[in-house]
Amino acid sequence: MIAGDLDRLIQLLARLPGLGPRSARRAVLHLMKKREALMLPLVDAMGKAAEAITVCSTCGNLDTQDPCGICQDPKRDGRLLCVVEEVADLWALERSGAFKGRYHVLGGTLSAIDGRGPDQLHMAKLIERVEGGGVEEVILALSATVDGQATAHYVTDRLAGGAVKLSRLAHGVPVGGELDYLDDGTLTAALKARRPA
Structure with missing residues (x-):
């Protein structure tokens, strides 16, 4: 049984992209173990970010x-x-x-x-x-x-x-990519976007 505040924290973290309930539980346990070195600075940074960061009215950054x-x-x-x-x-x-x-x-x-x-x-x-x-x-x-x-x-x-x-933007073969590992769509785009050698 997980205490109410811990359960709420897990549920909130599980809403983040790439984190499910299991990953969120592991993250909470790690944060609790590193309370002074990680959790409290994270809480402080998130609070400051929530107050200070805004969306640019010109570009959306x-x-x-x-x-x-x-x-x-x-x-x-x-x-x-x-x-x-x-x-x-x-x-x-x-x-x-x-x-x-x-x-x-x-x-x-x-x-x-x-x-x-x-x-x-x-x-x-x-x-x-x-x-x-x-x-x-x-x-x-x-x-x-x-x-x-x-x-x-x-x-x-x-x-x-x-x-x-x-x-x-051009689409095609990434730098360092091997043709054998590329999907058909990427190969097709690379052929269509070819340029003189």
Whole structure:
């Protein structure tokens, strides 16, 4: 039998992506064993984050300031706008250090099954930003799933006919990937996106 507060903590942790009830129980037990070194600093950090972190009203990134540091950075190329599904995608691109433009976080993808249409995403804000001027290229960095591709087509249709160049991330063989281990869809995309050697 688990005490009420511990059970509540386990249930809350089990709601996190990648954690089920068993993993949540193990995490709680670990936190309890490391109460001073891990649990109390974690509680403090989560409390501070809940108070300080906000969603950027311009791009949708998470930061302690609004607009976020990326939107305020004068070294960023405002002519390039990279559209991503979630903040985690923005962070992944930032980690790579390969993109020096600005971002727009949609907050998900279009999904008829989940009842997510354009009104549930930050589509209107994207259109407003592009039509507001200054953006020369919109890079669609959306997942290669059915919903990601449907979202990319929707954005392309909405922005088609304007002065903005539209591009998408390439899909295909990952660096260090072996052909024998790749799925058919990845191989097909790699063949279609081939370039001169």
